[in-house]
Amino acid sequence: MTPAVSFQNVSRHFGSVRAVDGVNLDIEEGEFFAMLGPSGSGKTTCLRLIAGFEQPTGGHIKIFGETADGVPPYRRNVNTVFQDYALFPHLNVIDNVAYGLMIKGVDRATRTRRAEETLELVRLPGYGARRPGQLSGGQRQRVALARALVNEPKVLLLDEPLGALDLKLRENMQEELKSLQQTLGITFVFVTHDQGEALSMADRVAVFNEGRIIQVGEPEDIYRRPRARFVADFVGSSNVLPPDLAQAFGGPRRWASLRPEDIRIGKTGGHAATVTGASFLGAATRVACDVNGARVNVLLPSGSAVPSLGAPIRISFDAAALHPMDDAA
Amino acid sequence: MRSDRGNRAPIGVKVAAAAALLFLHLPILLIFVYAFTTEDKSFVWPPPGFTTQWFAVAWNRPDVWEALTLSVQVASISTLIALILGTLCAAAVSQTRFFGREVVSLLVILPIALPGIITGVALRSAFNLADIPFSFWTIVLGHATFCVVVVYNNAIARFRRTSASLIEASMDLGADGFQTFRHVILPNIGTALVAGGMLAFALSFDEVIVTTFTAGQQATLPIWMLEELVRPRQRPVTNVVAMVVVIVTFLPILAAYTLTRDGDQIAGSGK
Numbered sequence: 001m002t003p004a005v006s007f008q009n010v011s012r013h014f015g016s017v018r019a020v021d022g023v024n025l026d027i028e029e030g031e032f033f034a035m036l037g038p039s040g041s042g043k044t045t046c047l048r049l050i051a052g053f054e055q056p057t058g059g060h061i062k063i064f065g066e067t068a069d070g071v072p073p074y075r076r077n078v079n080t081v082f083q084d085y086a087l088f089p090h091l092n093v094i095d096n097v098a099y100g101l102m103i104k105g106v107d108r109a110t111r112t113r114r115a116e117e118t119l120e121l122v123r124l125p126g127y128g129a130r131r132p133g134q135l136s137g138g139q140r141q142r143v144a145l146a147r148a149l150v151n152e153p154k155v156l157l158l159d160e161p162l163g164a165l166d167l168k169l170r171e172n173m174q175e176e177l178k179s180l181q182q183t184l185g186i187t188f189v190f191v192t193h194d195q196g197e198a199l200s201m202a203d204r205v206a207v208f209n210e211g212r213i214i215q216v217g218e219p220e221d222i223y224r225r226p227r228a229r230f231v232a233d234f235v236g237s238s239n240v241l242p243p244d245l246a247q248a249f250g251g252p253r254r255w256a257s258l259r260p261e262d263i264r265i266g267k268t269g270g271h272a273a274t275v276t277g278a279s280f281l282g283a284a285t286r287v288a289c290d291v292n293g294a295r296v297n298v299l300l301p302s303g304s305a306v307p308s309l310g311a312p313i314r315i316s317f318d319a320a321a322l323h324p325m326d327d328a329a
Numbered sequence: 330m331r332s333d334r335g336n337r338a339p340i341g342v343k344v345a346a347a348a349a350l351l352f353l354h355l356p357i358l359l360i361f362v363y364a365f366t367t368e369d370k371s372f373v374w375p376p377p378g379f380t381t382q383w384f385a386v387a388w389n390r391p392d393v394w395e396a397l398t399l400s401v402q403v404a405s406i407s408t409l410i411a412l413i414l415g416t417l418c419a420a421a422v423s424q425t426r427f428f429g430r431e432v433v434s435l436l437v438i439l440p441i442a443l444p445g446i447i448t449g450v451a452l453r454s455a456f457n458l459a460d461i462p463f464s465f466w467t468i469v470l471g472h473a474t475f476c477v478v479v480v481y482n483n484a485i486a487r488f489r490r491t492s493a494s495l496i497e498a499s500m501d502l503g504a505d506g507f508q509t510f511r512h513v514i515l516p517n518i519g520t521a522l523v524a525g526g527m528l529a530f531a532l533s534f535d536e537v538i539v540t541t542f543t544a545g546q547q548a549t550l551p552i553w554m555l556e557e558l559v560r561p562r563q564r565p566v567t568n569v570v571a572m573v574v575v576i577v578t579f580l581p582i583l584a585a586y587t588l589t590r591d592g593d594q595i596a597g598s599g600k
Contacts, residue, residue, distance in 0.1 A: 053497055073500040086498035090516040099512070100502035151502065 002065040004029040004155050004187040005050055011058035011211075012045050019045040021211035022059070027155075029064075032181050032188045034198035037208030038234065043191045046208070047157050050189065051080050064154060078155040079148035083163060085140045087132035093119070093143050094128035100151040118150040119143075121180070138169045145180075155187045162197065174201055195235045199223060207231050224259075227326050232257035239263075239296050246324065248292070254324045260286065260299035262321035265307060270316030275307045289315060357575065364568035372564065383565040393570060396553035403465070403549060404533035407472035408480075411529045412522060414473075415480030420514075423488035424496070434485075441478040448474060449542030456543070463545030471543035472536060476529035483525030487518045520588045527581035534578050550574060 003026035012020040020042040027033045035043035048054045049061055052073035061068040063076065079100070087096050094115050095102075101111035119125055122142040132140055141161060148156055158177075162170045178201050181188045192198050198205045199219040206216045207230070215227045226232035229240045239258040241249065246256035249271065264270075265287065273289035273296065285306050287298045298315060300306060307313050338346075364383060366376035387393050421427075422434050440448055452471050461467060495517070499509040537551045548556065550570065557567045 051497075051501060053500075072505070073497070074503045074505050078501075080498070080501045082494050082498055084492060084494055086492060086494035088495060088498070088513060099499070099504075103503045103508055103512075147498075147502070 001029060003027055003062075004031070004064060005189065006062040006065075007046070007049075007059065008062070009059035010046075010049065010056045010061055012042075012049060012054055013057045018211045020049065020056075023211075023213055025206060025213060025216065027187060027189060029187055030185050032178065032190065032201060032203045034190045034192060034202035034205045035208060036192055036195060036198040036205050036235070038193055041208040042211040043193075043206075043208045044159060045211075047080075047159055047189060047191050050155065051078060051157055052076050077153055078157055079151050079153040080157040080159065081141075081144045081148050081161045083159045083161070085132075085144040087140055087143055087147070089132055091131075092128065093124075093130050093132070093135070096132065096143055097146045097150050099147060104151075114150055115146070118146040121149065122146045123176070137164050138173070141165065141173065149184070149186075153186065155189060158188060158190045160191055160193070162192075162194075170197075177201065199235070207235065209234070225323055226257050229255055229257075229325060232323075232325065237297070241296075241322075242294065245292065245294050246322065249322055250319060251322045252324050257323045257325060258296070258317065258321060260297040263296070263298040263315050263317045265298055265300065266314050266316060268314060270314045273313050273315045275309055275311050275313060277309065278306050289313070291315070360568050360571050360575075364565055364572055366565055369562065369564050383563070383569050386563060387566045387569040390566065392548075392553065393566070396548050396550045397570075397573075399465070399547055400534055400550040403468050403472055404530045406469050407476045407533045408526050408529045410469070410473045411476035411480045412526050415477045415525065416484050416518070416522060418477070419481050419484035419488050423485050424493065437481050438478055440474040445475075445536070445538035446542075449539045452539070453542040463543065465547060467543045467545070468540055468547065468549065471539040472533040475536075475539070476533055479528045479532065480522065480525035483521040483528070484518055487521035491517050524585035524588045527585040531578040531581050535574060 005025075005027040007023045007025040010020060010023045011018065023042070023046060025046075035046055037043045045054060049056055050063070050068075052068065052071060052075075055070070063078065068076065088099065091099070094112055097115035097118055098106075098111040101114060106114075116125070116128060119128065119142075122145050124139060124142040124146065127135070127139065127143075132143065135143065141164075144161070161177075162173050165173060174197060177188070177190075190198070190202065199222070202219060204216060205219055205222050207214045207222060209230050215222060215231045217225075222231060222235055226235065226238065232238040232240050236259065239260060241251075241256045241258055243253045243255060247253040249256070249258070261284070271291060273291045275287060276290050276295070277288040279286050279288075281299075283302055285300045285302065285304075287300060287306065289296045289298060296315065362376065363372055365379045365381065366372070367378035367380050368376060369383075418433070418437055422430055422437075449471065452467070452474075456463065456467055491514075495513055496509055499513045504512060535551050536549075537555065540549050540552055544552065551574070554567055554570060554574075557564075557570075
């Protein structure tokens, strides 16, 4: 099957800044794909390369097998939901949503009807006559979504679309976006710096750092089997153990990842540790320990006894929880 | 602690403010009064009598109509040139990065900071050097130099407040450059352009200094008035024309003020 979007050794350099540096990536049709990384890692530039706002300085991008080299944004069958929504302030909601159809020359009656249908799809019916300035952040987000979807794009690009929403709204929108994607079957490419968002929504995740993709895989894969220190640390704040400690813990002499929630605290067995701090996180308590001079975090489920500061404890885990990593990046 | 009284100005300040406003505007009122005087050789106070005959006289004088027509034509064409060049320049400076961008920005604004007499002398010697005969078009060129500035200033302020992602959003939705300009950029900067254009028109309409250096035999309305003041016949006609000039320049400025006053919200800000 032809991938929906294909990056072939794509680079985008701005002067001496390598925003995107030699990216190879295939995004499958119908996939909910997340690009995850800290700010400045190149994920948004990759999205803009797909949209056509940027042209690669090296390599090639193909969209459904066709080259995107030199194709301007207005001739690509992809649509974007912008981070700041970018709704047209001089148009009301219906005309915003119908903008793409108006440009295509669809007659007014048809485009109004289709805009209304799409607004219903994003659960914002009856708001057509309002101006963007009269809507809340969550409502603007739905309008931006409808404005993109009404054009029936083959790929929908979403640039941190939930970033400006408060927590509760964000969680609702995550579920809605996911079910919308499943209903429509459109390829979604989603940029985020929030690892929880990427893991909960995406079919596959690409982790970006410094313009490169460090790892691509299913959320569970990324979480359980990080390939590199950066992934282990960025996704779910794993304990990154240096080779010496990994060996002492019974693994091979390589950098290793050990998830805080996989560690148990006890009085016997395992390895000696000293409690150096504890912070209450709500659903769990994070206990910081010192093991031979290295810091190891332990996540205790809410309700379990939290050892007091400075107490000598023993930590243990299943051998399978210790995950040796391929490279030291 | 501030009380409501803190918002009230003392009586002294009020009197001073009133006096200053009177000082500024009373002379203008005098011009209007003299348009109705019966004495036509010199301005005497109080006017010996009142008449509206000078309006009829002004109406029937061909030199008034010539000057007025010329001024309107010059102001219209200068404004049109300024609208096109000023908008293009503002778009380039606000939307793109290029070498020397700040310099361009400064150079565009310079003509309005420069004394008109310097602009005038410079243009005159430049026209002489290039063997360009003084004509209607040299006046237009001279006026366009400062008209561009007001359009540019209005347009760039609006461009800076218009989110760049609006243009990208339009492109993303299938609109090419021209469609984006027509459906997104123009509606968002439209009022700023109208305001800038009206200011430009008003500036050009009453310009004297640059005009004296760039005009040939033609007299724009303000030049005609200057010439008229030294001639002791039908003096109140000048005052009638002055009233017209005040009204013609004041209305667009008032409209420009009204149009830009409401434009304070940031266009396209998402959150």
